[in-house]
Amino acid sequence: MSDWSAGYVTEVGYAHGYYRELAPQNLALAASAKGVLAPGLDGAPLRVLELGCGQGYSANLIAAANPHVDYTAIDFNPGHVASARALAEEARTSNVHFSEASFAEFAEDCGRGEFDLVTLHGVWTWVSAENRAQIIRIAREKLRPGGLFYLSYNCHPGWAASVPIHRLFTDVAAGAPQEPVDFRIDQFFKVFKLLRDIGARGLEANPGVVERFLQMEDLPRNCLAHEFLNANWTIFHSADVARDLAEAKLNFVASAHIADQLDPLNLTDRQQHLLNQVRDPVRKELFRDLITNQSFRRDIFIKGDVRPCPRSEERWLDLRFALTARAADIPLQVKGMLAEAALTPETYGVLLERLDRGPETVRELIAEPKLQALGLANLRQHLLVLVAQKNCQIALPAGDEETRKSRTDAFNHAVMARARDGSDYGFLASPTTGGGIAVDRIGQLALTALRDGSPDPFGFVWNVLKDEASSRPEGPAGTLEASKGKLANFMTKTLPVLQKLKVS
Numbered sequence: 009m010s011d012w013s014a015g016y017v018t019e020v021g022y023a024h025g026y027y028r029e030l031a032p033q034n035l036a037l038a039a040s041a042k043g044v045l046a047p048g049l050d051g052a053p054l055r056v057l058e059l060g061c062g063q064g065y066s067a068n069l070i071a072a073a074n075p076h077v078d079y080t081a082i083d084f085n086p087g088h089v090a091s092a093r094a095l096a097e098e099a100r101t102s103n104v105h106f107s108e109a110s111f112a113e114f115a116e117d118c119g120r121g122e123f124d125l126v127t128l129h130g131v132w133t134w135v136s137a138e139n140r141a142q143i144i145r146i147a148r149e150k151l152r153p154g155g156l157f158y159l160s161y162n163c164h165p166g167w168a169a170s171v172p173i174h175r176l177f178t179d180v181a182a183g184a185p186q187e188p189v190d191f192r193i194d195q196f197f198k199v200f201k202l203l204r205d206i207g208a209r210g211l212e213a214n215p216g217v218v219e220r221f222l223q224m225e226d227l228p229r230n231c232l233a234h235e236f237l238n239a240n241w242t243i244f245h246s247a248d249v250a251r252d253l254a255e256a257k258l259n260f261v262a263s264a265h266i267a268d269q270l271d272p273l274n275l276t277d278r279q280q281h282l283l284n285q286v287r288d289p290v291r292k293e294l295f296r297d298l299i300t301n302q303s304f305r306r307d308i309f310i311k312g313d314v315r316p317c318p319r320s321e322e323r324w325l326d327l328r329f330a331l332t333a334r335a336a337d338i339p340l341q342v343k344g345m346l347a348e349a350a351l352t353p354e355t356y357g358v359l360l361e362r363l364d365r366g367p368e369t370v371r372e373l374i375a376e377p378k379l380q381a382l383g384l385a386n387l388r389q390h391l392l393v394l395v396a397q398k399n400c401q402i403a404l405p406a407g408d409e410e411t412r413k414s415r416t417d418a419f420n421h422a423v424m425a426r427a428r429d430g431s432d433y434g435f436l437a438s439p440t441t442g443g444g445i446a447v448d449r450i451g452q453l454a455l456t457a458l459r460d461g462s463p464d465p466f467g468f469v470w471n472v473l474k475d476e477a478s479s480r481p482e483g484p485a486g487t488l489e490a491s492k493g494k495l496a497n498f499m500t501k502t503l504p505v506l507q508k509l510k511v512s
């Protein structure tokens with residue numbers, strides 16, 4: 009750990025994650041689902057600031073797919089910033105600017121003007137109170153009135169069980185400060201298992217602790233290091249976060265995770281009734297967290313009053329939506345925190361059949377007689393359910409799609425070139441949605457072969473994987489066979505969708 013890091017892990021780089029909530033149109037959709045007008049829905053120019061951008065994968069992808077967005081992203085880890093800049097240069101994405109700066113340094117920087125959106129994902133829980141104060145200062149001084157602020161954090165009560173795990177982890181790790189991260193993680197696993205085997209009552213009486221521990225065993229080591237090895241790790245009550253952010257004149261709008269907004273899927277009738285009686289929005293969220301045992305919040309705040317958007321339903325008519333799976337593969341079921349619900353085949357079937365042909369605006373969809381009968385409010389709800397299911401995304405206006413495609417092609421080529429050496433990057437950019445679409449390494453290799461006109465894409469992918477397996481003495485048995493199945497699946501199910509979304 010180095011002096012500049014303020015206790016934040018720097019020995020291992022963070023994962024190359026893409027977080028859909030960071031895309032401006034997704035934030036605006038989530039606010040609009042609550043009837044609040046937010047910047048980002050109509051494709052107008054936007055200035056975005058992302059704090060603690062890590063490897064900058066989300067920033068690079070979003071900037072490439074959204075030429076109307078001027079994207080500034082900062083992180084104090086020079087390794088992260090160097091790799092983020094390298095990708096931007098290779099993809100020739102000129103509207104993303106990566107700064108190697110701490111929150112305190114950026115807060116002091118007066119020359120950047122105002123931003124329409126300030127976002128941070130996976131940061132708040134893991135930094136000190138001083139650094140959170142700097143983030144609040146940035147929001148107060150650099151977010152424009154009416155602008156959106158997005159943050160995610162580990163929250164009570166769902167993460168509460170992990171407090172003893174974190175304490176034990178840091179304690180064990182502190183016993184071997186010079187040892188590599190992997191060693192310290194192994195030591196923690198050993199000590200935890202020993203405590204469990206000797207019947208530690210603190211574990212027996214709190215089954216949630218053991219449950220969390222079991223989930224940890226499957227996580228990549230760099231994620232575990234960034235989650236648990238930081239000097240700071242605070243679990244928050246949503247009401248306390250809202251109180252702190254009020255210092256920057258920020259007010260809670262909605263969860264950016266649309267699934268959290270669909271009350272009938274998450275709450276019983278009595279629970280909904282109780283929440284409907286709570287007027288204060290912050291208190292309501294505190295109650296909601298207790299009712300749903302929420303562990304991770306993805307919250308949108310607005311600078312200034314939360315004003316209902318006039319004619320908010322009508323505004324939806326111009327919004328465009330695109331499926332991110334084949335209609336045939338989308339289950340007529342949705343899973344909430346409470347239960348699984350069946351989707352009405354008569355109406356969802358028609359909607360899916362229409363969207364399967366390609367992206368459509370709500371105005372176009374509602375011209376279909378069966379969807380007209382459903383009414384605008386219900387159609388809106390149907391679309392939100394498909395978004396919550398992760399099978400549908402809001403799409404950008406159709407007009408500039410070709411311009412966007414040349415940019416996303418350059419970004420996707422740069423990402424796919426990396427697929428030959430490993431599988432760090434799991435998303436490609438779509439000029440249709442302006443966001444990321446999950447494509448695993450095998451899919452990316454297959455797309456490379458198709459793009460290069462290979463007569464045998466199966467053979468191309470197969471050779472890369474075979475060479476790799478033979479160069480590793482411990483070569484994972486069975487993986488090659490599994491890869492064949494994955495490749496066949498990609499060709500029949502994923503590829504047609506990527507073509508519709510202009511990813512390939």
Ligand SMILES: C[S@@+](CC[C@H](N)C(=O)[O-])C[C@H]1O[C@@H](n2cnc3c(N)ncnc32)[C@H](O)[C@@H]1O
Nearest residue numbers: 016025060061062083084085109110111129130
């Ligand atoms: C858990 S990672 C999340 C990265 C990225 N937002 C993501 O979700 O992939 C937190 C990031 O915040 C950065 N960070 C932590 N403290 C910081 C500070 N004081 N100033 C700037 N960046 C900081 C770290 O270097 C790290 O990249």
